[in-house]
Amino acid sequence: MDARDELSLVFQALADPTRRAMLSHLRDGAATVGELAEPFEISRPAISQHLKVLERAGLIERTATAQWRTCTLRTEPLDAASDWVERHRDEWNERFDLLDRRLRDLKGTTDA
Amino acid sequence: MDARDELSLVFQALADPTRRAMLSHLRDGAATVGELAEPFEISRPAISQHLKVLERAGLIERTATAQWRTCTLRTEPLDAASDWVERHRDEWNERFDLLDRRLRDLKGTTDA
Numbered sequence: 001m002d003a004r005d006e007l008s009l010v011f012q013a014l015a016d017p018t019r020r021a022m023l024s025h026l027r028d029g030a031a032t033v034g035e036l037a038e039p040f041e042i043s044r045p046a047i048s049q050h051l052k053v054l055e056r057a058g059l060i061e062r063t064a065t066a067q068w069r070t071c072t073l074r075t076e077p078l079d080a081a082s083d084w085v086e087r088h089r090d091e092w093n094e095r096f097d098l099l100d101r102r103l104r105d106l107k108g109t110t111d112a
Numbered sequence: 113m114d115a116r117d118e119l120s121l122v123f124q125a126l127a128d129p130t131r132r133a134m135l136s137h138l139r140d141g142a143a144t145v146g147e148l149a150e151p152f153e154i155s156r157p158a159i160s161q162h163l164k165v166l167e168r169a170g171l172i173e174r175t176a177t178a179q180w181r182t183c184t185l186r187t188e189p190l191d192a193a194s195d196w197v198e199r200h201r202d203e204w205n206e207r208f209d210l211l212d213r214r215l216r217d218l219k220g221t222t223d224a
Binding site: 004005007008009011012014015016017020023024027075078079081082084085086088089 | 116117119120121123124126127128129132135136139187190191193194196197198200201
């Protein structure tokens with residue numbers, strides 16, 4: 001895998017429905033790898049690969065105790081992803097609002 | 113390329129700094145492929161590939177006139193991406209707030 005910036009790693013991690021479902025599962029609290037794998041009909045190595053991608057993006061943390069290994073969520077990386085998307089959406093929406101106002105103004109001038 | 117759900121395509125498109133820079137550029141209005149390529153020291157086929165990924169995700173629209181081909185932004189796919197991220201962030205933040213309150217309550221009980 002190539003070395004990528006943190007934001008790209010987060011978007012990359014979210015670019016898969018299985019990984020998004022795993023993150024959704026973890027909203028209810030920490031889970032073992034077995035619990036996370038349970039809903040999916042995919043091999044254990046594939047599950048392991050998905051968890052690696054999530055861990056590399058900083059979206060999960062894996063801890064091992066004497067008895068078992070659990071995964072927990074980390075929300076911080078989502079903040080950066082959200083910031084980027086929101087920043088772009090907002091400015092675009094502002095542009096559309098501006099365009100909309102200009103068209104109304106123009107229409108007003110024409111109607112007058 | 114594999115057939116992927118729309119949300120995955122959007123996150124995949126955002127998982128690259130060059131593609132994100134192209135989208136940022138397009139916030140200022142439509143641009144030609146040459147204008148979009150200008151800041152990057154990468155080959156024209158590589159630029160073309162990035163544009164294909166953005167187009168497949170529905171984030172840009174390419175139009176060809178007699179004189180030139182331009183790219184324009186489409187913001188709708190970002191709404192779905194934003195919704196997903198926000199939904200997960202919000203619920204996690206609520207969980208942390210709840211945990212925080214419980215810890216405060218516990219501390220209050222201990223201090224009393």
